[in-house]
Amino acid sequence: MAKIKKEKEYRVHLMVCAGTACVSNHSFEIKEALETEIKKQDLDNEVLIVTTGCNGFCERGPLLVVQPGNIFYQTLTTKDIPHLVEEHFLKGRPVEKLMYIPPEEKTPIPVLSDIDFFKKQVLIALRNRGLIDPEKIDEYIARDGYKAMAKALTSMSPSDIRSEIQKSGLRGRGGGGFPTGLKWEFVSNAVSSNGNVKYLVCNGDEGDPGAFMDRSILEADPHSVIEGMVIGAKAINATQGYAYVRNEYPLALNRLYKALDDAREYGLLGKNILGSGMDFDIKIVRGAGAFICGEETALLSSIEGRLGEPKPRPPYPAEKGLWGCPTLINNVETWANIAPIINRGAKWYSHIGTETSKGTKVFSLVGKINNTGLVEVPMGITLREIIYDIGGGIPGGREFKAVQTGGPSGGCIPKEKIDLPIDYESLSDAGSMMGSGGMVVMDEDTCMVDVARYFLSFTQDESCGKCTPCREGTKAMLDILTRITKGEGTDEDLTLLEELAVSIKDSALCGLGKTAPNPVLTTMKYFRSEYEAHIRDKKCPAHTCRDLNVYTIDEDICVNTGHGCDLCRRNCASDAILGERNQPHQIIQDKCTKCGVCYDVCKFGAVKVD
Amino acid sequence: MSTEKPKVAFYWCASCGGCEEAVIDLAEDILKVTAAVDIVFWPVAMDFKKTDVEAMEDGSIAVSFINGAVRNSEQEEMVNLLRRKSGLVVAFGSCSHLGGIPGLANFWNRKTIFNSSYHTSPSTDNPEGTIPQEKHIMEDGKELTLPRFYDTVYTLDQVIDVDYYLPGCAPPKHLIMTAITAILEGKLPSKGAVLSPNKSLCDDCGRNDSKPEKLAIKAVKRPWEVEMDNEKCFLAQGIICMGPATRSGCEERCILGNMPCRGCFGPTDQVYDQGAKFLGAFASLLDSDDEEEIEKIVNTIVDPAGTFYRFSLPSSILRRKRMETVK
């Protein structure tokens, strides 16, 4: 610990968000611009620029938080920088026009913690986000990093650790929600066929579309995962760990590599950690981006260098995992929760959340919502609070229709259940699941059949193909759904779809197969009328399924309001519109490819879709 | 001087004079000798003439100690004379015993030696190319003679009958005293004996225990080429040491001076030819079974004949380099 360098003290710290979303919004260019400008103003001895992991409020990127003061700047461009530097950092006058203004309001909110998006969040897994440079181990340590590990290694027995985790009520954050402490107990009790070798794995193969919780944690705070893993290793007596991270996460990978190197250099990893006599090291295994490798048995096969496909359970990895040895596998978010539990105790942790689900959960909030981003909320919070208070509601004042949770394995929860307090059981009862924390918000313009079709096309494409129901069944379901969205569906299709869904759910090999029908089952349960409209009326109520749309031109509006502007005809790629300037226009239905361009270009609302 | 005392003669032939020094080196002991014997002939130290010896009665000298090899007619004549006058003849030192260093001349002959000494050697200034003649008629008609220089150097026993041999270059003091005492006391071994133990030098050598389990020689070094270990067997260091093929008795004088044995005591009684015998032993130690490599190691041995026969060439089986016999 003596290695921590005494850093120079600065008057102002600029926390530039360097999460993937902000980086893709050019946050590194903002950083460069800041550097140039600060130098120009001769402030480089007073102002320090820090790149942090994901701040969470991705919608508003690129982001900058000024400390002290917690001043929140958003949607920055390089052009804003000279003004910002001069005004705020030289003259001390925060720039209001770069601050966040809530939708439908006019007054900017200067301080981050006053913003609704952040107010209701409780940060445990994401405790360090935006506060430290993820590439500097000293900053992690300064925020009580590795304190829990030191405690676990020096003053706790493995069974102490396991019982603390068990008492905390922490459940697996990867999807299944299996009690973490119990799993640790199983692995600890399992007898290894190979001496006493046991392995420990961090599942960072986040594959759900629209989910980026694990990536953010690895990017913002890689040491929190490492610390959790070392504690876990002590609890089960493992000496080798693996972090399985998908290769599409280069930033997360680089930061994790750096973090591992730093931790080793500080003696926090490797031989004789902190002089405790314990050896433990972590190897990174890069996944090739197959969704199935998020399934634990497939992931283990992949680490072993084999084909990434699931194996029948039992035996569970806790009994026979990597190379036949007992293996503890937890997901990134679960690992990030370990250190705080050890540090502050199971009691503290178990106070947060509901009866069955303790602590917090990180969700990635995406879809038709104002505040896209990453949020960490306590269990038991209602969907409404997440969508409206934190998420800022639906854009354009449209109506909320449903929320899809749990990724492609989850289901759609309709607006009737918006006051549902979120925990593992309530989501499962609603036909969905917690999953890894994806949350896709849908508004009235979303076709639920299309949503189901979209998720099925994903699972069908990602099916490893090992078992019949998943390989052939998802394809069959997709075929039917495609037919329905094209208006070719029949009532028998609906029956067959239901039969397939039940059969796959009952008989597929792995969790991913068993849950693949969930989007179909829930949409059929809550939005059956939409299916029937597609089949019987050949209509898509949300007008999303193009093949079912019929475009017509209201000739009155066309001539009277638009004076036959001819814009639609000139834009039609298939010459399906007849008409001349100042004359009413018509669509020849036989030629119409239902591309919708006419609808989009008409300034007068003369083109109608039905 | 009592006439009772036995008469003793010392004579030198082709030698360096070191053997004479060895007698002088007896120091106080020489007094014991002179007290016990009557020295009647000792050209290097006392003024006696050949005629004095000729005048003696045959067999009247009890013992003649003759050192040096025989390489010319004068020496041949003198040793024959002394033989006639003496009861016992002792070959004193390596040269009379084996031929010694002068014996190395047997690799050449008179012609080549004269040519080298009087014509080609760098220090020679002899514009007329004169070489020694056995006879020269002076202007006054007087005839001057020199002894004839032979082509071959002989050991003493090749010219006259020898009773005993005192080996060494030169013989060590303790051997000389033991020999003289034995003669005086009449406790002599059988005729022809070498008055030194019949075992090879390794028996005495303090370095014998430093030999490795298996001697193996990869390359042969000459003493000046290496820094020699002063405790380790020379053969183990790749240096030719004739000790194994050389009679002991010298009190390992050279070894103690950190120089390998050169073989001045000659072979033991069972060996016919010291050089060939040593070659047989030494060659078998060369550490290779490969023809080319063996050839390579052999090439590191400079002048094997001169090395293995340094003191014993005239006494060896071949005696000298091959020459066409004159018919």
Next chain:
Amino acid sequence: MVNLKIDGKTIQVEDGITILQAAEQQEIKIPTLCYHPLMEPYAACRVCVVESISGKGSELVTSCNTLVKNGMEIQTASDKALFARRMNVEMLLAQAPAAVPVQELAKELGIEKTRFKIKDPDEKCILCGMCVRACEDIVGASAISFLQRGQHREVCTPFGEQSEACIGCTACAFFCPTGAITVEDLHGRKVIHSELDLGPSTAIRVPIRQAVPMVPFIDEEACIHFKTGECKICSDVCQKEAIDHEAQDEEIELEVGSIILASGFKSFDPSLIPAYGYGRLDNVITALEFERLVNASSPTGGKILLSNGEEPKSVGIIHCVGSRDENYNEYCSRVCCMYSLKFAHLLKEKTSADIYDFYIDMRCFGKGYEEFYHRLLHEGTKFIRGRVSEVSDMALSKEEEGKLIIRVEDTLIGVVRRIPVDMVILATGLEPGTDSNQIAKVFNISCSQDGFFLERHPKLAPVSTFSDGIFLAGTCQSPKDIPDTVAQAGAAACEALALADKGKFDLEPITAEIDEELCAGCQICVGLCPFTAITYDKEKGISEINDALCKGCGTCVSACPSGAAQQKHFRDKQIFAEIEGIFIE
């Protein structure tokens, strides 16, 4: 033991077995498509699903991999199970319509037609992975695997290219339940194990019918286990547990008083004489191959047939192949004339073929041999004196077409003849064993110029060697026939017994000795002794020779620089005297 209920029946089964095995014991049939008793359960086809009912409710489990548990209640054909099973079979029927086991199972389950889209009506592969697992787990080659995923999943070699890892065992095809993999697919890579190239055989076999002992062995060259370390199916199925793959060749050390070498010969390889076409032309065979063919236990059952299965109408026997020929072996192999006569006789007996014997000289030297030759002459075998120059299939006339033509100068009439025959038998000669040089080295004996072991004396000691106690018998010493071999073996046995009977052996008294009085302990001899017979006694300061170890080479003697070492009977003095003796005129 575990108590559970299957289809309403309470049963007790041993712990650790699967539901499928428990059901099998009750003769309840649960259909499977990806299960094989020799492989780990794969649980991919999901056809074997059964309903497991517990307090919490019921769920479907695959019976192939789920172990029985106390109190378990299983329904193998409940509505729920059958529903899923039918659905899965129906899906497979769409995916692999040509797979017969799927068709049969569908019929059994009452599925007439699949409601799903058929991609390829000829598809047979149901992706059960048996081939992949066989290749990896049983064979250990891992030459094939699944490629792609989901709908695009297929069994293939890496990158779809011919795999070097494939050992051509065809285990994949063997295990494939639907015939989707055929052996023809692997043609060219399939290894056929052969015995003298006369027909296929298996990795486990009895060497020959006449083998002693008459037990099967595993041919390590052919056995998959020895190629990959996997596949032990034979030991899995052997109820007597008689198969031990770990058995190793053992080196057994025996202390014996004498040794008889009878390491035999090697047959001359006639492919070295290209003009005779062996290996190139069908129906040109060696004598040993003919022996095998004519044997009652041969692949043809003792019938003399051509490679096309027909009986030959004419046969040529060529003598002295590789013998009496300065290009190959100059010596006469002694046995060929007589066995060629035997062949001619057998051919006469078993076929109606014309028989030609091409000889240089007839060597019928033994008892009754000449008489046999005369019998053959009377039987009508045609003897042609002359060395055959060529065997070819180049027909010059119509009657030569499809025949093997033997070109030879008939030296009795002085004419070059072309004789068309159907079969050519090459009377190959005898050669020293390929390892005879190594054997000679091991036993410290010599080989004669022709490579056969050298006897101590051709007349006086014909079965002894230069190493005492080592004797020779049979063709390792020189070519000889069976009576001669038996006679020589008897002689060798007598020599060995004579030695054993005596119980001791007289060493030649030629050992070296060191004179203690003379040895100075220089130790030069110690390292030179190849038999470590010399040791240095530090106390005494001398080296000593162990008489029992000394073999009497005399190396130490010639190296002894002080002359203390001497060899008995070869003393320096004695040899000097010998040298002197030579020059006494």
Next chain:
Amino acid sequence: MSSENFDPTLIGFLCTWCSYTGADLAGTARMTYSPNIRIIRVMCSGRVDPQFVIKAFKEGADGILISGCHPGDCHYKEGNYKALRRHRLLRKMLEQFGIEKERLRLEWVSAAEGAKFQNVCDEFTEQIKELGPLNIMKGDINEYREA
């Protein structure tokens, strides 16, 4: 003595296992080889003491053949290698004595090589005939006095 009617005397030291047997084979096979060679049997070529060679030259041999088993074939494992080492050094030393190195020959002849033995003997005899007689002095001191 002119080389025309010079009938050299050669001495062969043959190991009993290979070369002596090889010579025997040449004999039993009725191969004619040069009668100039006189054979002294030793158990092994490693027994050949350089003293023997020197002695034989001294006694009047014009050429000396040492013959043993082929490398690796020695009945005593490695005696022939010792012979090889001695031969190379001895040959070099003999040259200093004015004895041509061709006069001391080392050959490997196996028990099977009767023909080789025949060749070696014939060839060696021819070679020594070319070289002429050795004429080593062996008389009394007078012979050496004037060379």
